[in-house]
Amino acid sequence: xxxxxxxxxxxxxxxxxxxxxxxxxxxxxxxxxxxxxxxxxxxxxxxxxxxxxxxxxxxxxxxxxxxxxxxxxxxxxxxxxxxxxxxxxxxxxxxxxxxxxxxxxxxxxxxxxxxxxxxxxxxxxxxxxxxxxxxxxxxxxxxxxxxxxxxxxxxxxxxxxxxxxxxxxxxxxxxxxxxxxxxxxxxxxxxxxxxxxxxxxxxxxxxxxxxxxxxxxx
Amino acid sequence: xxxxxxxxxxxxxxxxxxxxxxxxxxxxxxxxxxxxxxxxxxxxxxxxxxxxxxxxxxxxxxxxxxxxxxxxxxxxxxxxxxxxxxxxxxxxxxxxxxxxxxxxxxxxxxxxxxxxxxxxxxxxxxxxxxxxxxxxxxxxxxxxxxxxxxxxxxxxxxxxxxxxxxxxxxxxxxxxxxxxxxxxxxxxxxxxxxxxxxxxxxxxxxxxxxxxxxxxxxxxxxxxxx
Numbered sequence: 001x002x003x004x005x006x007x008x009x010x011x012x013x014x015x016x017x018x019x020x021x022x023x024x025x026x027x028x029x030x031x032x033x034x035x036x037x038x039x040x041x042x043x044x045x046x047x048x049x050x051x052x053x054x055x056x057x058x059x060x061x062x063x064x065x066x067x068x069x070x071x072x073x074x075x076x077x078x079x080x081x082x083x084x085x086x087x088x089x090x091x092x093x094x095x096x097x098x099x100x101x102x103x104x105x106x107x108x109x110x111x112x113x114x115x116x117x118x119x120x121x122x123x124x125x126x127x128x129x130x131x132x133x134x135x136x137x138x139x140x141x142x143x144x145x146x147x148x149x150x151x152x153x154x155x156x157x158x159x160x161x162x163x164x165x166x167x168x169x170x171x172x173x174x175x176x177x178x179x180x181x182x183x184x185x186x187x188x189x190x191x192x193x194x195x196x197x198x199x200x201x202x203x204x205x206x207x208x209x210x211x212x213x214x215x216x217x218x
Numbered sequence: 219x220x221x222x223x224x225x226x227x228x229x230x231x232x233x234x235x236x237x238x239x240x241x242x243x244x245x246x247x248x249x250x251x252x253x254x255x256x257x258x259x260x261x262x263x264x265x266x267x268x269x270x271x272x273x274x275x276x277x278x279x280x281x282x283x284x285x286x287x288x289x290x291x292x293x294x295x296x297x298x299x300x301x302x303x304x305x306x307x308x309x310x311x312x313x314x315x316x317x318x319x320x321x322x323x324x325x326x327x328x329x330x331x332x333x334x335x336x337x338x339x340x341x342x343x344x345x346x347x348x349x350x351x352x353x354x355x356x357x358x359x360x361x362x363x364x365x366x367x368x369x370x371x372x373x374x375x376x377x378x379x380x381x382x383x384x385x386x387x388x389x390x391x392x393x394x395x396x397x398x399x400x401x402x403x404x405x406x407x408x409x410x411x412x413x414x415x416x417x418x419x420x421x422x423x424x425x426x427x428x429x430x431x432x433x434x435x436x437x438x439x440x441x442x443x444x
Binding site: 065066072091110118119120121126127130132134135137138140142144145146148149152153155156158 | 283366369370373374375376378379383386387390391394397398401418421426430431434437440441
């Protein structure tokens with residue numbers, strides 16, 4: 001991964017530089033016009049958030065079963081990135097919703113389940129930060145429960161809303177818009193991978209440093 | 219000693235302590251009553267409660283007082299390090315979890331037995347129209363809430379700032395229980411009770427219980443090992 005890192009960095013940087021060209025080139029959505037373009041960054045950030053949440057959950061299971069520190073570091077890095085990309089989604093979403101729906105927030109299944117997921121991972125970070133020694137094991141349980149919880153949240157919110165139906169503008173994507181979207185999703189996933197590796201590296205260094213400190217003190 | 223015997227011993231111990239002091243039951247019960255009262259000021263206008271308010275208030279009172287009961291139940295174990303003693307006992311760890319869970323559920327069900335009539339009276343809600351369905355929803359919801367809550371409260375015993383961390387962790391994860399409980403109860407409270415919708419929410423609650431009980435039983439052992 002160390003060798004591949006600079007390559008990936010260049011590729012992702014190039015992709016992000018080229019993304020605006022593709023986004024400008026994509027046709028305007030007939031009803032929403034310019035505001036629809038936020039989608040090319042909004043959807044990828046959610047895709048990354050859910051990928052990252054799953055990575056955190058799987059790494060948590062691994063840590064709880066094997067007790068390997070490396071899995072715990074991966075879970076922590078993934079949880080932090082879940083929070084970051086979720087925040088991008090939570091900020092860009094209302095900007096679009098204000099124009100498309102006329103309100104900043106809608107209690108729709110996707111919005112609500114994403115918010116609940118984001119809260120769970122915020123709780124994960126809070127637990128690690130303020131839980132004191134031994135909090136990483138407890139955090140692993142939260143990671144697993146968070147991942148297992150997502151289908152329940154989505155399903156229950158979905159039915160809660162369909163019992164009281166709501167007419168929303170559901171954009172359907174033609175091919176000329178799908179291309180740039182997939183491109184952006186790939187770029188975001190690349191960025192995610194870069195940040196995850198960098199964060200993991202930082203955490204490894206910190207653990208090494210701590211071990212050295214302990215060795216000196218002994 | 220069998221699994222169920224161990225679980226029952228732990229539950230009996232908790233109930234015995236509770237029967238002597240009645241601390242958790244009384245404090246939780248009065249907390250739930252104050253909750254209902256506070257919400258009444260927000261959701262009753264000119265003597266008439268808002269539509270669906272009763273179901274929401276009932277479940278919020280259960281969730282809030284449940285958090286309080288969970289915190290107290292494990293604070294008691296922490297004070298004299300009795301949780302460590304329990305964990306040292308040569309028995310199945312998951313049995314300890316089941317025992318504590320049963321104790322918490324029984325206290326919560328006792329609280330609900332008082333809060334449900336109170337809500338029914340104060341919000342003019344026909345909560346007793348379909349008693350069996352309501353009991354099913356309450357029982358399944360309580361088990362789901364307490365299954366996640368007991369695990370989290372147990373593992374937070376050794377953590378710093380546990381008082382505030384418990385609700386922070388518990389509420390987002392039990393969102394499905396609250397939604398299912400509130401919507402299921404609201405379906406029962408309609409002029410023509412919608413039993414089909416209530417049954418659907420009940421089955422979802424049972425499904426949630428099964429998944430999260432399994433997860434909790436599986437994670438209790440590694441997480442409580444120091």
